[in-house]
Amino acid sequence: MSDNAMDKAKGKAKEMLGKATGNERMKTEGKVDQAKADTANMGDKAKDKLKGVRDSLSDDDN
Numbered sequence: 001m002s003d004n005a006m007d008k009a010k011g012k013a014k015e016m017l018g019k020a021t022g023n024e025r026m027k028t029e030g031k032v033d034q035a036k037a038d039t040a041n042m043g044d045k046a047k048d049k050l051k052g053v054r055d056s057l058s059d060d061d062n
Contacts, residue, residue: 004044008037 001009015030017023 002041004037004041007040008034011035011037 011030011033013030014033015027018025018027018030
């Protein structure tokens with residue numbers, strides 16, 4: 001499991017605990033943690049795509 005997936009799972013758990021206990025701050029922090037993990041995941045995917053484009057454009061045939 002990637003770090004981003006772990007962070008998202010922790011955020012979800014924090015959100016659920018906040019809901020269960022009526023703690024709005026914890027609930028909100030859990031949602032924020034999940035959003036941060038999603039953003040980091042999107043950044044990682046973009047880096048991978050750019051690396052693939054760069055690799056496909058490199059002139060390794062010479």
